[in-house]
Amino acid sequence: MAIWRETGASTSGEQMTDFLIIGGGIAGISAAARLSEYGKVIVLEAEPALGYHSSGRSAAMFEETYGSPTTIALNKLSRAFLENENGGVLSPRGLMLVGTQETKQEFAKDMVSMALQPITLEAALEKVPILDPEKITEVGYHADAWDIDTDLLMQNFARFTRKNGGTIESNQQIVQIKRSPNIWTVTSATGQEFSAKILINAAGAWADEVAKLAGIQPLGFTPLRRSIARIPAPNGLDVKDWPLIFGPGESWYAKPDAGKLLVSPAEEELSHPHDAWPEDLTLAKGIARFESVVTTTVTRLESSWAGLRTFAPDRSLVIGADDQYPTFFWLAGQGGYGIQSSPAASQLIADLITGKPSPFDKATMAALSPARFA
Numbered sequence: 001m002a003i004w005r006e007t008g009a010s011t012s013g014e015q016m017t018d019f020l021i022i023g024g025g026i027a028g029i030s031a032a033a034r035l036s037e038y039g040k041v042i043v044l045e046a047e048p049a050l051g052y053h054s055s056g057r058s059a060a061m062f063e064e065t066y067g068s069p070t071t072i073a074l075n076k077l078s079r080a081f082l083e084n085e086n087g088g089v090l091s092p093r094g095l096m097l098v099g100t101q102e103t104k105q106e107f108a109k110d111m112v113s114m115a116l117q118p119i120t121l122e123a124a125l126e127k128v129p130i131l132d133p134e135k136i137t138e139v140g141y142h143a144d145a146w147d148i149d150t151d152l153l154m155q156n157f158a159r160f161t162r163k164n165g166g167t168i169e170s171n172q173q174i175v176q177i178k179r180s181p182n183i184w185t186v187t188s189a190t191g192q193e194f195s196a197k198i199l200i201n202a203a204g205a206w207a208d209e210v211a212k213l214a215g216i217q218p219l220g221f222t223p224l225r226r227s228i229a230r231i232p233a234p235n236g237l238d239v240k241d242w243p244l245i246f247g248p249g250e251s252w253y254a255k256p257d258a259g260k261l262l263v264s265p266a267e268e269e270l271s272h273p274h275d276a277w278p279e280d281l282t283l284a285k286g287i288a289r290f291e292s293v294v295t296t297t298v299t300r301l302e303s304s305w306a307g308l309r310t311f312a313p314d315r316s317l318v319i320g321a322d323d324q325y326p327t328f329f330w331l332a333g334q335g336g337y338g339i340q341s342s343p344a345a346s347q348l349i350a351d352l353i354t355g356k357p358s359p360f361d362k363a364t365m366a367a368l369s370p371a372r373f374a
């Protein structure tokens with residue numbers, strides 16, 4: 001049964017809609033695209049542009065094996081969309097795990113969890129000639145890891161939303177949320193009001209804050225900061241076909257980006273919802289880990305940034321109706337997988353709202369549902 005159809009007719013008023021989505025990151029905009037097929041959608045984003053926070057700061061990778069079992073289920077189901085829809089947004093990258101004498105245990109674990117194959121040091125050097133054969137003792141690799149054109153993916157979702165009559169409003173920070181029996185009314189800092197039968201919380205690191213505004217019990221999300229530095233291509237080499245290079249136990253990673261290299265310390269620094277920035281010391285630690293397995297040194301950083309990876313207490317996404325208020329939907333806790341899992345996550349939220357059958361089994365649905373925290 002479609003919940004949104006049970007909630008009664010719209011009242012009059014320009015800003016009345018079927019679905020109000022708070023948050024214009026990948027979560028909000030992908031959900032908007034899906035829901036725009038069923039009714040009128042308005043996306044409300046606090047910042048001047050879509051994807052200003054986490055969604056515009058990611059490493060933009062698709063790695064199917066990455067995340068909890070439910071995340072992997074979402075990744076798998078997202079794959080065909082990312083490969084094909086609107087011409088596709090994936091391009092080949094590959095993933096290489098480089099182990100040293102000190103990282104044997106973590107290396108063995110990652111080889112299994114990421115389904116990597118062992119390759120020789122010679123083969124690894126052919127792919128990444130700066131690897132240090134004196135330090136690296138073992139290497140794993142698979143070709144099945146992909147760059148995601150995140151901008152294009154978001155633009156595609158936004159275009160589809162608008163084509164179906166949906167509206168995307170930037171500079172609309174929601175500061176008040178009221179509920180009458182059948183209608184949610186939200187007010188932005190500019191004083192504008194928007195009403196809808198269904199409210200979707202896709203506010204990323206702010207998901208608990210939005211719930212609190214609505215008088216709903218927060219679920220205990222934790223924003224964890226992660227930073228990235230952009231460095232010049234080592235020795236001026238052509239890096240474009242290098243794989244993502246991964247330190248065992250997710251201790252750092254590096255990947256090519258527009259002729260340069262991105263290096264991340266892969267930190268999970270406990271944070272709070274805010275416009276995140278990197279700390280020099282953290283970046284330096286990541287660079288040092290990278291330098292410890294290569295023959296080159298990093299002489300300068302060209303730029304750097306940080307974003308928040310926001311996790312539910314069990315590190316799985318939260319997708320579904322609030323246990324107490326069934327017209328308030330959570331689409332949150334995307335952690336480090338929000339881009340790659342967005343096609344399936346947005347499909348699932350639309351299926352739940354419109355009462356369509358889901359491709360997921362009951363156990364996966366339960367493990368994604370906010371009701372698991374009740």
Ligand SMILES: Cc1cc2nc3c(=O)[nH]c(=O)nc-3n(C[C@H](O)[C@H](O)[C@H](O)COP(=O)(O)OP(=O)(O)OC[C@H]3O[C@@H](n4cnc5c(N)ncnc54)[C@H](O)[C@@H]3O)c2cc1C
Nearest residue numbers: 023025026027046055059060061174204307337338339340
């Ligand atoms: C360094 C880094 C590397 C990553 N690498 C990858 C990767 O390789 N692959 C991958 O799939 N994922 C990756 N991620 C994770 C991914 O970026 C996130 O999971 C994803 O962007 C979360 O999307 P979101 O829409 O939930 O959050 P956001 O993009 O943060 O969007 C939430 C939006 O809600 C808005 N908002 C909040 N409160 C309000 C309010 N009251 N009113 C109006 N608007 C509001 C905010 O302004 C924000 O724009 C990475 C993240 C980081 C930081």
